[in-house]
Amino acid sequence: MKSNFIEREGGFQLHFLEWKPQTASDRLPVICLHGNLSNARMYKWVGDELSSAKLEKPRHVVAIDFRGCGDSGLPEAGFSLQHMASDIEAVMIRLGISKAHFIAYSRGTAYALQYALRNPDSVQGLVIGDYPAHYTKFNEDWAKSMVNAYKLYDSWESLYNVLASSELLSREAFEAGKETYYVEKAGVIQKRYSKDFPVRLQLESADYDLTPALDNIQGKMLILKGMEPGSLLNDEQINAYLNYNPEIVRVHQAGHDVFEPREQVKEALLNFFSRQG
Secondary structure: OEEEEEEEOOOEEEEEEEEOOOOOOOOOOEEEEOOOOOOHHHHHHHHHHHOOOOOOOOOOEEEEEOOOEOOOOOOOOOOOHHHHHHHHHHHHHHHOOOOEEEEEEOOHHHHHHHHHHHOOOOEEEEEEEOOOOEEOOOOHHHHHHHHHOOOOEOOHHHHHHHHHHHOOOOHHHHHHHHHHHEEEEOOEEEEOEOOOHHHHHHHOOOOEEOHHHHHHOOOOEEEEEEOOOOOOOOHHHHHHHHOOOOEEEEEOOOOOOOOOOOHHHHHHHHHHHHOOO
16 A cells, blocks of 8 residues: 655645555556545555455555545645545546546545546446435534534543444454544544534535436446445435446445445455456
8 A cells, every 4th residue: 555645736735545456457447535524544445455466357446535634635725526526637647547447435426426527538437335426515513513523632542432432342443443534643643634624625515416427437337325224325316326227235234334344345346346347
């Protein structure tokens, strides 16, 4: 896993992760897009799996930290759907990639579809993680609640005690995943997104119907739909995808968290990409 940065307009650095196969492959690369308030590290297991030398045809995998998230910087302005799509374009241009498969989770789906609208020949296949073909406007109460919930911790132990008191979390699971969504800076543990990001995102958000972008997907689609409460994709919203003959996998024991490394999801992704160019 390699870490990379790009200087962007607005005076900030855009960060992305790369997994390159050890052997040459003629398969298209895979671009991974995280959801809201998440980051590229959520795709570490995906990058490891799809670039693995165990596969007959491993792939070049890229995961982007959108502005304000992960290790990317936070500009003063520029948080619209169009700006997020421009972050994808910047990475594609830097790497010299003109066409790729995409994996998108949650609101990352909207970013992928907006990118497809702007670049109609660049998205081959698309994996959608539990989200409709729609971008919704955030309300102010949501942004305020996210800022108010943004806590700092003086140690990893303090964070573990808080998390373990509110959910069933083993010490082993905490140690394995703590640096996916949290980071230590100057001796302080904090979330892997900027505290001001939710407010800036909310101010520039708007409602968009992105179903026209589905016409620009050149190849196959795979939809991962959570089966438990918390899923953000209902059957009516799935109907918007059905005209494109997607493969639909209903993920057991998952609400919206369909990209946790469950065996069902690993098998679905590996099978899907084994059939793609």
